[in-house]
Structures are given as structure tokens and as C-alpha cells.
Amino acid sequence: MGSSKLLSLLVTLYLLAPTSISSDVSLSPEELTQIPVKFLDFAKKPEIFYWMVNIRRKIHENPELGFQEFETSKLIRAELDQMGIPYKFPVAVTGVVGYIGTGQPPFVALRADMDALAMEESVEWEHKSKVPGKMHACGHDAHVAMLLGAAKMLQVFRHEIKGTIVLVFQPAEEGGGGAKKMLDAGALENVEAIFGLHVSSLFPVGSVASRPGPTLAAGGFFEAVINGKGGHAAIPQHTIDPIVAASNVIVSLQHLVSREADPLDSQVLTVAKFEGGGAFNIIPDSVTIGGTFRAFSEESIIQLKQRIEEVVMKQASVQRCNATVTFDDKSFYPVTVNNKNLHEHFQKVAADMLGIQNIKENRPLMGTEDFSFFAEAIPGYFYYLGMNDETKGKFEAGHSPYFRVNEDALPYGAALHASLATRYLLENQPKTTLASGSLHDEL
Known part of the structure; x- marks a missing residue:
């Protein structure tokens, strides 16, 4: 069977019907460029979009501070169970690490932070925080929903993934150093690269922004x-x-x-x-x-x-x-440094999905991000997902009691997660194969 079968398989995502194909992964450049497009089309389907929206709103109504994300973690595990995705729990108190694929190299990770902030929400809407003095004012509820959305799509053709995608649901980004604790607990064992995103009101929905090298202080x-x-x-x-x-x-x-x-x-x-x-x-x-x-x-x-x-x-x-x-x-967080090779990978995948005109150059910011611990240990890449839409009013920056998430951005984040990981595995196949069962035997 030909290598074009993977592309055909992605088309079947529209019908949620996984099929078996050849192990040949040498896709043509044209076929590789279609992977992000198909993922985005799939993520925009009403049944996937509103599923992510509902998850995000459930988390938003019940915000939890760092290392206290017990209900958030429970929700994540319930969704992974329904998808049939194996995971490790607990990792760093409330963290969850899921696995999709063969359990063999290469390994690539996708990260979402889970914690809320200790502040009162001032936005009056149907799904306002139900917990006094706590609010998802930085978009971590959306980050979890998008990673779960990516997992849902990736799990559809899990048998075709040539390697392992590691789903990192991380606690305590807001000052608790949850990433460091997850590293110490072995969450990134064997992982070669990790990608993380953050919603941003500075850029329009349907666009992304990042840069190579130091990006956050x-x-x-x-x-x-x-x-x-x-x-x-x-x-x-x-x-x-x-x-x-x-x-x-x-x-x-x-x-x-x-x-x-x-x-x-x-x-x-x-x-x-x-x-x-x-x-x-x-x-x-x-x-x-x-x-x-x-x-x-x-x-x-x-x-x-x-x-x-x-x-x-x-x-x-x-x-x-x-x-x-x-x-x-x-x-204390180190400098967040984006790997230059992963920057090139990101540029190609994002351009195929969104068009080169929707990839913005982001200037370095003096903010900090504990994704830096991951990127210090292995090659990492952190980028911003635009969510601004002037027709929907002003979207405040993070850590504001008036912070809102434009849920129209959710399909873009989920599709980018899935595309970046899938393309990374396809383009970084190992030259030698390790003995079967030597890594992640639990998979």
C-alpha cells in the first residue's frame, strides 16, 4: 500500500472511522502540507468544537489553584478514559501524562497548564466562576480543552502514529513551578521535543506569534x-x-x-x-x-x-x-528559549494551516513562564495563539478580572497541537529501532 494512505486516513477523520494502513511514512511534501489543513477542518466540526467549548466552560466554572487542581485532573482523566488513552496519575500531585501511539521512539510532547488565579471574576456571563476569589484569568481552561481536543483527533488514528505523543497536563504554572516538579517526576522521559501554547489577545483569531531563541525572561x-x-x-x-x-x-x-x-x-x-x-x-x-x-x-x-x-x-x-x-x-523561572530547529518546524506547519501571512513575529517579553523548565531540559517551543476579534468587544490581557477567552480560537489550538506532533514524528523517524518493550511497557 502506498504512502499516500496516511493522507487518505486523515480524510476519514471526517467520519470518525479509523482504518489500518501501511507502515510506510515517506509522504510527499504535498501530502505533508495537507495534514494541518485536514486537522483544522476536523477541529472545526460542530461536534468537536462544542465538545471543547463545554469542557472549557466546566473548568472555568470550577477554577482551582496550583497543586489543587483535583477536579480539573479528574475531568481530564475521565475524558482520557472515554477515549481509551492510557495515562499516568498522579504526576506532581495533580498532573496527568497521557500517551498516544506505539510507546516507542520518537517521543514528542504537548503541554497544557491547568491552574487558575487567586482573583475575583468581574465578567458577568452564564459560566462565571462559581468559586469566590478564584478565576481562570489566564486561559488555562482553554489550554486544557485544546489539548483534549487534539487528543481526541489523534486517538482516532492512533494505530497510524509512528512514535509516541505525550500529553502533559501540568499543574501550578502560576508561580508554583509545576513544570519543574513534573520534570523531576520523569514526565518527559525519552521525549525529544515539547510544544506549548498560550492564548493571546494581542493577535487576531486565526493567527499565531512566536520567535526563535529567548522569548520570555x-x-x-x-x-x-x-x-x-x-x-x-x-x-x-x-x-x-x-x-x-x-x-x-x-x-x-x-x-x-x-x-x-x-x-x-x-x-x-x-x-x-x-x-x-x-x-x-x-x-x-x-x-x-x-x-x-x-x-x-x-x-x-x-x-x-x-x-x-x-x-x-x-x-x-x-x-x-x-x-x-x-x-x-x-x-524562580529560567529564560524561556525556543529551539531554532523547532522554530523552523513550527513555521512550516503553521504556514500550511493558516497561511504565511498569519504567522506573526513576537518580540521578547519580560513575562515569565514555567514552560522554561521543559525547554531548558529538552528542545522546546512556546508560541501564542491569537484570539482577538474586534466584533466581539475588547479582549483583556491575562491576569485581568475582565479576562475572556474567544472560544473561536479553540479549533486552531487543537489542530496545531495535533499537526505539530504528527509532523514531528513523521519527519524525525529513528534510524535504528530499540528493542521492543524497552520503553513504556505499560502502553
Whole structure:
């Protein structure tokens, strides 16, 4: 049987009827270009589209914070069970790792984060968050729905996949470092490459944006407690004022970027927390400040961290106070770096699906993303999925209480997931075959 059979098989996706074909995977360039088109057509079918919409809305109504995604994980496992997709659970507390294909090389992974944010939703609609103080304000509910949509399509022709697609449903992206915990738990064992996406209101629906190399900054959080001696505001000479000391600390911290950093080396240091005092006429004993620091190189982030501690301690000392500085290691994320070879792969697949005019160049951003842990361990690629549509009103950026997801973007994300993984396996077949049963015997 000819290699064109895989393309014919993709056409049968319209009928949800898997068939058996030859093991020949040497498709022509024309046949490869049709794979993303067929996946997108399939993902737009009403029964697939509304299935993803319903999943996304269920998750949206019941948001869960990092490492607390028990109901979200339960929903994912129920859907995988219905599809007949094997998985490992628990991985890093609430994470789920599913497998589609042979259980043999090559292995390629697709990632979706699951956690919500600790904030109150301000959007009034039928499926508003039912949990006070928690909201899916960054689109992770849509990310899960799209990866499940990709899984549904891929499972239809699982017998034709020449390798293994690993589905990574990850907890605690929002400051919990869930990706690091999944790595430590072996979630990417044998995986050669991983792809991740994020919805974005900056780009129109039907478009994508990314870039090779560094795309998101490294960064973390710090907190400093400055201790003085409290007393009555009318007799400040009997006190050691920590508010004045903290004010001097903050001003000096701003000089680290403006006066010490190379202007061509992007860095950010922001003090966003200042707590101290509870009355207009009482100088407090202590003040707490905190913030975030970001940079695009390991050397710069290490230098910035060292100088933050030095400035806080020495400026506090000048004002006769003492201070302690702590850094939240759990919230520290490395630079997110997109592999250049995977960038070329992404460009080809996305162009075949969306047209070259709908692939945007994304400038580096000072935001952080714990996908960086995956991309640090193996070749990784992180991109943005456009969802803006001016006819549907303004779509706010992530972490806004008014954040909304344009559900019209769901088929594009699901189809890109499936296409990127399928094409990667077809184009990266191993030259030698390992002994049968040596990898993932549970499959």
C-alpha cells in the first residue's frame, strides 16, 4: 500500500472511522502540507468544537489553584478514559501524562497548564466562576480543552502514529513551578521535543506569534523585612523609622537597572509590595517590601539577585535599621528559549494551516513562564495563539478580572497541537529501532 494512505486516513477523520494502513511514512511534501489543513477542518466540526467549548466552560466554572487542581485532573482523566488513552496519575500531585501511539521512539510532547488565579471574576456571563476569589484569568481552561481536543483527533488514528505523543497536563504554572516538579517526576522521559501554547489577545483569531531563541525572561520574587524601633510620630527622635529606611531602599533599588545594567540587556526590577504601619501617628517597628526581578540571561539574573540583597541590607543599615531578604525559589523561572530547529518546524506547519501571512513575529517579553523548565531540559517551543476579534468587544490581557477567552480560537489550538506532533514524528523517524518493550511497557 502506498504512502499516500496516511493522507487518505486523515480524510476519514471526517467520519470518525479509523482504518489500518501501511507502515510506510515517506509522504510527499504535498501530502505533508495537507495534514494541518485536514486537522483544522476536523477541529472545526460542530461536534468537536462544542465538545471543547463545554469542557472549557466546566473548568472555568470550577477554577482551582496550583497543586489543587483535583477536579480539573479528574475531568481530564475521565475524558482520557472515554477515549481509551492510557495515562499516568498522579504526576506532581495533580498532573496527568497521557500517551498516544506505539510507546516507542520518537517521543514528542504537548503541554497544557491547568491552574487558575487567586482573583475575583468581574465578567458577568452564564459560566462565571462559581468559586469566590478564584478565576481562570489566564486561559488555562482553554489550554486544557485544546489539548483534549487534539487528543481526541489523534486517538482516532492512533494505530497510524509512528512514535509516541505525550500529553502533559501540568499543574501550578502560576508561580508554583509545576513544570519543574513534573520534570523531576520523569514526565518527559525519552521525549525529544515539547510544544506549548498560550492564548493571546494581542493577535487576531486565526493567527499565531512566536520567535526563535529567548522569548520570555527569567525571573523571581523577593521580600525584605526592614526592622527599626517604633514609637509616637510626634517624637521621632526616640524611634528608628523603618518607613524612611524602606523608602530609601526602594529608590536605591531602582538604580540597579537604570545605572548598573547594560542598556542593551533588558532587565526589570519592580517593588510592588509595601506594608507597614496601621495608624497616622505611630511609627511602626518594621516594614515589609517585596517585588519581582527579571532578565534575559543567567548572568544578569544572578547579578541582579546579589545586588538586591546588598542594597536592601546596606541601605537599611545607613538608616540604623536591620533587614532580612528572602527569595522565593519556588517562583524562580529560567529564560524561556525556543529551539531554532523547532522554530523552523513550527513555521512550516503553521504556514500550511493558516497561511504565511498569519504567522506573526513576537518580540521578547519580560513575562515569565514555567514552560522554561521543559525547554531548558529538552528542545522546546512556546508560541501564542491569537484570539482577538474586534466584533466581539475588547479582549483583556491575562491576569485581568475582565479576562475572556474567544472560544473561536479553540479549533486552531487543537489542530496545531495535533499537526505539530504528527509532523514531528513523521519527519524525525529513528534510524535504528530499540528493542521492543524497552520503553513504556505499560502502553
